[in-house]
Amino acid sequence: MKINSILFENNSGKKETFDAPDFFADLNLGQVIAAITAGKDEYNLKPFFYTPLNDVDSIEYRHEIFRDLESEILFENVKAFAQKMRVMRKHLEQSGKLHYKFQKERWFSDAVEIYCGAVNGLLRDLSSAHLKSRGLLSLRQYLADYAGSEPFTSLLKETKRLIAGLSSIKYRLLIDGDKVRVRQYESETDYGAHVEEIFKKFKQPAAKDYRMGFPEGSPDMNHVEARILDFVAMLNPGLFLDLDNYYLKNSGFLDETIRILDRELQFYISCLDFISIFKPAGLNFCYPRISGSDKDVYDYEGFDMALAHNLIKENLPVVCNDFFMKGEERVIVVTGPNQGGKTTFARTFGQLHYLAAIGCPVPGREARLFLFDRLFTHFEKGEDVQNLRGKLQDDLVRIYEILRQCTPNSIIVMNEIFTSTTLRDAVFLSERIMEKILELDLLCVWVTFIDELASFGGQTVSMVSTVAPENPTLRTFKVIRRPAEGLAHAILIAQQYRLTYDQLKERIKS
DSSP states (O other): OOOOOSSSTTOTTOOOOOSOOTTHHHHTHHHHHHHHTTTOGGGOOHHHHTOOOOSHHHHHHHHHHHHHTTSHHHHHHHHHHHHHHHHHHHHHHHHHHOOSHHHHHHHHHHHHHHHHHHHHHHHHHHHHSOOOOHHHHHHHHHHHHHHTSHHHHHHHHHHHHHHHHHHTOOEEEEEETTEEEEEEOOSOOOHHHHHHHHHGGGOOTTOOOOOOOOOSSOOOOOHHHHHHHHHHHHHSHHHHHHHHHHHHHTTTOSOHHHHHHHHHHHHHHHHHHHHHHHGGGTOOEEOOEEESSOOOEEEEEEOOHHHHHHHHHTTOOOOOEEEEEOTTOOEEEEEOSTTSSHHHHHHHHHHHHHHHHTTOOEESSEEEEEOOSOEEEEEOOOOOTTTTOOHHHHHHHHHHHHHHHOOTTOEEEEESOOTTSOHHHHHHHHHHHHHHHHHHTOEEEEEOSOGGGGGSOTTEEEEEEEEETTEEEEEEEEEEESOOOHHHHHHHHHHHTTOSHHHHHHHHHO
16 A cells, blocks of 8 residues: 555645745744744654645544544554654764764664664554554555565565674784784683672772773774774674675665655644643643534634743643634624733634644634635734835735735734724724625634724624723633623723712812
8 A cells, every 4th residue: 555645645745835824923823833843853844834734634634643643552652663763863874974884884784773673663553553544544554565575574684684693793802012903702701701790799889980981972983993893894704794785785775655754743743742731731622623615613712822832831821712603704803901812812713723724633622613725914013114104004005915815715813903093094994994804705803992893794793802890900811702892891990990970070079
């Protein structure tokens, strides 16, 4: 059975994207991906996270593999395979750096032995697992065919024979001043072991160790060690000739499909390792139901992964939020006091949909999300002196470009635009943009200070960041579905500080 990828079913030619999408900065997805891939630079994983999928079945293909890997035993076995492959690459890298031929060749043979053991080990572990995913079932069949093939079995047999032969070599060193002679071992008594045994009774726990050790760092031999090895090779010419031939013949031993699959497995390992950070804090992840046509979406107990990751490191609580849109609803308009979690909510919406599009589990207890064709963000930015535009003009140019590229299958996440103009102009411009968004029938989350947008029509949903009832200056960071109440919030604050009209009149009298 042929398998090209455990990330892209039936699409071995899927082109990886090497640059992060433009919206990553606004949604803090760059922070999330950096945390997921930390310490994995050798695998170059970020292109996997920059390449969204374009059909539901491809997403399900990844979900199936994630579900299989939820088995703790299987997950640890897969990680063990990955670690062996990593050690194998280190051995090959070291072999390439060494100067002395026989040492290079021995490091190479060790790399091949580790590789063969990793392949057979993974095949054994997958064979004993109750797999359900198409990806891992195909991988298991591929490994079975590959490990049973004549080239692999011959390689394994030859490697074991060669290493066993090298490990069995014994020789004598005769040292006389600055002269060293190498002779065949003839079953002489090992006086070193004999002396060590005699003096063993005099050993003290804190005694200084006078034994000569190999230097730390590079394992490269010095010229004396290399010359001794040359003499050992002269005493065992047949075995070292086999080593030479083995090195030349097997330079391309690493199966290309195994190499690709080893890298792709890291996508799943990295994601699941990262998710494990959140679970002790009581935060949920789920496999969202995905649709490319039905725009009924929801997520319960979702959260911003970048913010939550930072809060967990500081042992601070993470606030989760719910949302849903159904029927004709297309735009969530988020209003409420500043610093109340509105922007975080908008980022969460964008993060959820993007993570779903790359086939990852998403934050939340249960979710249904939309498979978009393009995702756009419009977050407030400072003025750029290079483009010679004012802030209002820049906002208009950016949103015009977004709307020009959008389709009914796109998603827009907007955060506080038109803050640089008058309220009257902001309302006028926002209403024109809202009309265009509703005409396109796309999904949108819009954080705004304009309450009027929250009741624009049946296609809009009003959500409000809330405050503590007993103290309106205290943010709860909960964003709930209810009518916009900016004026009510202002009245609550005014009441707290005795600044309502009636309170002021009373205070003036006194």
